[in-house]
Amino acid sequence: MARKPNAILPFREKADDRRRLTGEDGPFAPQVSKTKEGLFSMVVCRAITWDTDFARRSKQVFDSYEDLERERTKHKALHPKDAEQESYFCKKNAYGGTAFGRKFENAKEYWDSAIDLEEEWRELTSREKRCAFTECVNFFRPPGDRAGRFKELGPLAAYLLACDVAYAGLCCYPSLGEVAQAVYDNDAGALKGLRYLGLVGSAGERRNRQTIPAIEAGLQEVMKFVIEGYSEKEREEMGFDIICVEHLLCKLSRNHRLLTAA
DNA sequence: CTCATTGTTGAGGCGTGTCG
DNA sequence: CGACACGCCTCAACAATGAG
Structure with missing residues (x-):
């Protein structure tokens, strides 16, 4: 690791x-x-x-x-x-x-x-x-x-x-909607992670306008999971925030093999 | 058998062309 | 302008083979 x-x-x-x-x-x-x-x-x-x-x-x-x-x-x-x-x-x-x-x-x-x-x-x-x-x-x-x-x-x-x-404090943190938009635009790892979790639909729904709110809801779900699973102090120590959610989802699909092999 | 080397394969971000 | 398809042709992961 x-x-x-x-x-x-x-x-x-x-x-x-x-x-x-x-x-x-x-x-x-x-x-x-x-x-x-x-x-x-x-x-x-x-x-x-x-x-x-x-x-x-x-x-x-x-x-x-x-x-x-x-x-x-x-x-x-x-x-x-x-x-x-x-x-x-x-x-x-x-x-x-x-x-x-x-x-x-x-x-x-x-x-x-x-x-x-x-x-x-x-x-x-x-x-x-x-x-x-x-x-x-x-x-x-x-x-x-x-x-x-x-x-x-x-x-x-x-x-x-x-x-x-x-x-660095030079611009605002992204809102949930802005991260959702980025995930949609990038169509990269994070979207794969959400699909892997079953939080958004299949690849066929890509680029469908309907999926932006779906992505947002999926991100919300992940946030909720972490907030419920870890105390504020633990989250603080992890440096957990909205940006982490996207980053975490990217890691998910990439590490899937490693995680399941263990 | 173990370990090293070579061979194979497919995922995937970005730029461009095209269309509405 | 945004959405989408496609080609770029690399690199890591895995498989196959070779050497000891």
Whole structure:
């Protein structure tokens, strides 16, 4: 279990590399989170280096694309054997499915975008009243913008990044409805988990408008189960919240084999 | 038999084309 | 604009085979 914390642990905030990322030297720390450097670094970590040895070992905030590139060169010298593999820096299947265009060099465009978007980003994260969760998702991946602001940062990655931003206190937590919408849009692991539990209908009902409320009801059911099963103190210790529910459901289908084999 | 190596397979996120 | 189908062609999991 401890071998692959990101892939298996349902409580995402407890994974050790994740805690590093949200720490004082990470891109979500208050002194950098609203800057272009912070924005660049958080996109890089989600869209490129997630779940890699590079992310675990290197510094977390980069001042430019060149800075990131220098860090890569450093690691190639420091860990010649490990860093030989491109997957040391970028895992194409970090979120399950293989994203074929996911690659280290995308960071170059990310840096340009971070410069262009810095003002908008600062405004979005500096409001007296925190912006809505969905608005944050839309910042990273505007609906209808097919090329996307950040290449290879798809709907799933944009959702996850917005969750990170919510944890950092820079936007609102998602409502149950917003998570349901994301689960619907992504049509990924969480929906499988809900089907596995029998809380939503079969695959044939996918993309049917009827299923968004069904997804919401399913999520509610899972929330209820955990709230009834664990005391507030236990939930507190687990870091349980609405975001966990989605994350937990993703783990469910992936770990199904492991769970039943035990 | 055990352990190591090679071979096979299918799940799956993202981008694009198309349609309404 | 959103919804959907499809292709990309990788990587982990598992199976088969080989070596000791």
